[in-house]
Amino acid sequence: MISVTYSGNLNHVITDEKWNELHTIHHQLYQKQGAGSEFLGWLDWPSNASESWLGHIQQTAERIREQADVLIVIGIGGSYLGAKAVIEALSPYFQTEKEFEVIFAGQHVNGAYLKQLMQYVEGRDVALNVISKSGTTTEPALAFRFLQQYMTDRYGSEAAERIYVTTDANKGALLDLAKQKGYQRFVVPDDVGGRYSVLTAVGLLPIAAAGFDIKALVQGAHAAENELSDLSKDNPAIQYAALRHHLYEEGFTNEVLATFEPALSYVQEWWKQLYGESEGKEQKGIFPVSVTYTTDLHSLGQYIQDGKRNLFETFMILDEADDDLDVFEATDDADQLNYLAGTSLHDFNLVAYEGTSQAHLSGGVPQVAIRLPKLDEYHLGYFLYFFMLSCAYSAYQLDINPFDQPGVEAYKTNIFKLLKKPGFES
Numbered sequence: 314m315i316s317v318t319y320s321g322n323l324n325h326v327i328t329d330e331k332w333n334e335l336h337t338i339h340h341q342l343y344q345k346q347g348a349g350s351e352f353l354g355w356l357d358w359p360s361n362a363s364e365s366w367l368g369h370i371q372q373t374a375e376r377i378r379e380q381a382d383v384l385i386v387i388g389i390g391g392s393y394l395g396a397k398a399v400i401e402a403l404s405p406y407f408q409t410e411k412e413f414e415v416i417f418a419g420q421h422v423n424g425a426y427l428k429q430l431m432q433y434v435e436g437r438d439v440a441l442n443v444i445s446k447s448g449t450t451t452e453p454a455l456a457f458r459f460l461q462q463y464m465t466d467r468y469g470s471e472a473a474e475r476i477y478v479t480t481d482a483n484k485g486a487l488l489d490l491a492k493q494k495g496y497q498r499f500v501v502p503d504d505v506g507g508r509y510s511v512l513t514a515v516g517l518l519p520i521a522a523a524g525f526d527i528k529a530l531v532q533g534a535h536a537a538e539n540e541l542s543d544l545s546k547d548n549p550a551i552q553y554a555a556l557r558h559h560l561y562e563e564g565f566t567n568e569v570l571a572t573f574e575p576a577l578s579y580v581q582e583w584w585k586q587l588y589g590e591s592e593g594k595e596q597k598g599i600f601p602v603s604v605t606y607t608t609d610l611h612s613l614g615q616y617i618q619d620g621k622r623n624l625f626e627t628f629m630i631l632d633e634a635d636d637d638l639d640v641f642e643a644t645d646d647a648d649q650l651n652y653l654a655g656t657s658l659h660d661f662n663l664v665a666y667e668g669t670s671q672a673h674l675s676g677g678v679p680q681v682a683i684r685l686p687k688l689d690e691y692h693l694g695y696f697l698y699f700f701m702l703s704c705a706y707s708a709y710q711l712d713i714n715p716f717d718q719p720g721v722e723a724y725k726t727n728i729f730k731l732l733k734k735p736g737f738e739s
């Protein structure tokens with residue numbers, strides 16, 4: 314379903330020694346014995362997702378679509394990127410009529426954004442889904458303070474019917490608040506960290522509310538769970554992890570994830586959090602960056618071709634485009650583009666990929682390609698699971714716990730001290 318190719322020889326990457334390591338990691342992962350194994354709930358999540366649980370999420374999404382024109386989803390990091398990635402990947406670029414809309418908030422702290430958001434939704438019915446595993450993250454909590462007040466001012470006691478909370482089952486300020494106000498609740502499972510949570514209620518409720526087929530998304534991930542669990546040199550999740558580690562050891566410490574599909578730009582953002590937070594520890598890890606082509610060939614392309622040689626590039630190539638245009642023959646050929654007549658714009662990009670990849674390779678940038686057959690719920694579900702699984706292998710090869718993020722506390726503590734948050738004054 315997904316194929317991984319490499320500009321070098323993959324057989325030289327997976328040496329006997331590497332294979333032994335991967336063998337050990339495979340067992341650690343599936344026998345839940347590696348570092349952070351208490352956060353492996355995502356590994357068999359697709360096969361455990363019951364019809365009734367999915368049905369409950371679907372019904373809630375339908376209720377939201379009946380009661381509102383806009384769903385505001387409040388969350389940051391893993392509590393928003395998965396849903397945003399899937400919704401952006403599957404939505405049309407332009408919406409002609411004002412159809413049901415999912416808008417994100419709490420992914421930053423910005424007064425103008427929140428103020429304008431409240432003005433923007435005036436006159437349209439609103440529902441809120443606030444998502445935070447810890448229930449204490451400052452950015453979504455701040456956004457919720459404003460938006461909860463907005464909902465109460467607008468809907469009075471009925472506001473509670475329009476607010477949906479996705480958080481831990483047992484702890485956190487958000488849980489206490491949800492119980493006190495009687496908001497409908499969904500659970501972020503204990504054993505699934507934020508950046509691995511796209512297939513839980515964290516991702517599925519907003520995705521279903523946006524009108525996408527969450528059953529197909531989970532089915533795709535289920536297929537990946539089955540097909541990628543093999544300990545085999547042909548397993549693309551193992552191949553991608555082995556390639557990353559090999560290139561890292563060769564000094565290529567930055568990975569540029571490239572796509573020709575603007576619709577995939579939030580899949581790139583999701584991938585950056587997944588890999589950056591999972592691997593960037595103990596002064597180790599590949600720094601994940603992303604580019605969208607051909608746009609960025611006219612900006613970062615120069616650096617990738619000729620800059621410092623510590624980069625490798627991973628292309629996400631979409632084999633089939635659902636919606637496309639063919640270049641037509643112009644009578645006067647004034648723009649001198651008739652040589653492209655009959656070529657679709659997707660075909661143009663496939664050729665642009667070949668040309669770019671060869672140029673960057675000749676400039677000393679190793680090339681990896683991951684081919685995605687199609688952009689729909691099923692294939693995206695497969696793709697996201699592939700990345701999560703491969704990330705776990707990747708981090709374990711660095712001897713890193715893929716499931717914690719101790720480093721994110723340092724800046725938070727400083728901000729809290731500066732703002733004199735109770736308990737942080739000294």
Ligand SMILES: O=P(O)(O)OC[C@H]1O[C@](O)(CO)[C@@H](O)[C@@H]1O
Pocket residue numbers: 389390391392444445446447448449450453507508590718721
């Ligand atoms: O869901 P929460 O607890 O609000 O956390 C949001 C994000 O913040 C982080 O904890 C980093 O601060 C991420 O790991 C997480 O995805």
